[in-house]
Amino acid sequence: MILSINKVTKQYAAHKALDDVSIEVPKGSVFGLLGPNGAGKTSLIRIINQITAPDSGTIHLNGHKLHPDDISRIGYLPEERGLYKKMEVGEQAIYLARLKGLSRPEAITKLKYWFEKFELKGWWKKKIEELSKGMQQKIQFIITVLHDPELLILDEPFTGFDPINANLIKDELLRLNSEGSSIILSTHRMESVEELCSHIALINKSKKVLDGEVKEIRKKFRSHTYEIEYSGNAISFANSLWAGYELIDSGQHGELNKARVRMLNSTSTNELLNALLPNVEVHSFTEVIPGMSDIFISVVSESNDAGMEVGHE
Amino acid sequence: MSKVSLIIQREYLTRVRKKSFIIMTILGPILMATLFVAPAMLADYNGNDIQRIRVIDESGLFNGKLAGNEKLVYEMDTMSLPVAKETFDPARHDAILYIPGNVINNTGSILLFTSKQPNINLVSAIEKTIQKEIENMKLQTRGIDRAMLDEIKTRVDINTRLLTDEGETDTSAELSTIVGMICGVLIYMFIFLYGAQVMRGVIEEKTSRIVEVIISSVRPFQLMMGKIVGIALVGLTQFILWIVLTLTISSIASQIFFDKEVIQQQMQQRTTAMGTELPQNNSEDSQTEVVSQGAIKVFSSMSSINFPLIIGAFIFFFLGGYLLYGALFAAIGAAVDGESDTQQFMLPITIPLILSFVIAQSVIQNPDSQLAFWFSIIPFTSPVVMMVRLPFGVPVLDMVLSAVLLIGGFIFTTWIAGRIYRTGILMYGKKVSWGELGKWLFYKG
CATH class of the missing domain: 3.40.190.10 (Periplasmic binding protein-like II)
Incomplete structure (x- = not known):
């Protein structure tokens, strides 16, 4: 484990930001930290970065208790981010790198490499306020990863980027990950979670409500729903389904018909096919795996309902 | 190099390199001179019409x-x-x-x-x-x-001499007043100017959203202190440059324009002229005469003022007062969302500062009063009031008490400010009340 969060609780006056949250982030993973706005993600991230301290609970990085020196092992890109507007790009990057513990020559060498890579070479002497928003974000990203951190924590890293640059950043993240960095990604964009994350944890109303490997979670949330493409009469398709099946929707897809069917009993897929084959010609038959977005919505609303019930008791 | 010194370095260099700093450093002595000369010139010019x-x-x-x-x-x-x-x-x-x-x-x-x-x-x-x-x-x-x-009309000028263990020296209440007032005004101005710079710096970091990037590398308290100390050094640099500039300008000017002998000759000519040529217009002349006599007296009693003590105390109260108020200014900067929100929090800070300036005027009249004693002890007013009192001679005990309390005072305000600061810099888009600030003091770091 690169990071173990153990029973962390944080209270702000009347508001509990984190309630007994435990999360394990495996080494080498891309870990999605998900949750609705105000769930407590930022509070947790700030605790990991030692910006604030938890009221109770512990955090271990690489097996040892979190120590002030560990900030040089972590790279943090906050959601609320910016730079000194009046300061020159190069000078500012060197300053921030030195605050992370790099020496001046080290910082310059590394910055040169990244500036070349991100096509920023001509901007070294410019002031930040002269740069476009996208370029500022690039510089911010460079500063985050410059000191080769073991753990990268990125809060909504893709906001402010056009699709091309978002891809550039995504590729860099995957490369860093393949070179051994563990990454914690906090985002609302579920497609990037599906694309990048190997593990996730979902926080809602200051509690962790779900965590684990993305593959496993999606498997767990399977609802035995299948998407079938067929040619033939839609009515005879519907008639061939008996009580054990539920037709969720159907429609036309080009020359073929398309339908989604849920198996209510744990019958086998072959039985479903057997029922259909005499009536229509099946072109494709695939299981529908729920997207992270569906899982997010269903888990959050479920835990909200549960919370309301508790509230009523 | 430690991180705090990195921060200090950045705060210092970005400010010292600014055009406005260089311009102010050059213009400062000129502006000061105009401040003294302009009223006199205006008064002269005033009644030009018949x-x-x-x-x-x-x-x-x-x-x-x-x-x-x-x-x-x-x-x-x-x-x-x-x-x-x-x-x-x-x-x-x-x-x-x-x-x-x-x-x-x-x-x-x-x-x-x-x-x-x-x-x-x-x-x-x-x-x-x-x-x-x-x-x-x-x-x-x-x-x-x-x-x-x-x-028959007689004018009496008492020459005051200070009788101490070391012997007797000439003293001058006028000189003490001038020195005290200049020191007081400088400290007052410095706290206001550079305190506001601290506040603006914090607001800049908060509104540009760089603050969270930085405090993932350093403690909020380090960032705050780095800023306060860096700006203090900017202020000291400016003062030193002003003093050096003023001294060089005036020494060069006096070498070029007047020899010492020439001045003395002129002075003699003027006094003889006053004595002989214009005896009838007595009342006006006696005034100028008194002024020049006063000036001579002031210069002759320069030695009565303990300048090493004054300069030492000036630097101490100057830094102490600035640190005390600077921390509070930093806390305000952290608590608000933009410069326009600062008003409600500025008032409680500016009141003691302005009060100390007002009290200084009466302390000048009576530097040994109870009022002078108490306000030169209380940390929030002592930097200005003590500096005004000092040239008149202050008991060692008063001075030590005042210094100790000032140190305690700025440790206290820095502690409070640090707590408000570390919570405030991460609060965006929220109007903060006094009650809220109170709660922040007790959040766990």
């Missing part, structure tokens, strides 16, 4: 006796007051002065008619002239000669 006064003298006592000057002309006239009022032409005369017949017994019955609000200098000039004339007449009726009276 004021014409038509005088209706019913008593007949003042005929030919009202002496004007190049700026004030009295024109005697025999017409009656109603006629004068009717024919009054603002283009020809600025005022009508009416002196009734019984003026000697009823000096309150003199009237001055003007077309617009008369300026106070004009009125007092006329008052002075008439007053002197009436006095002269009264003196004459009692058989007293004016010249004899002037001879």
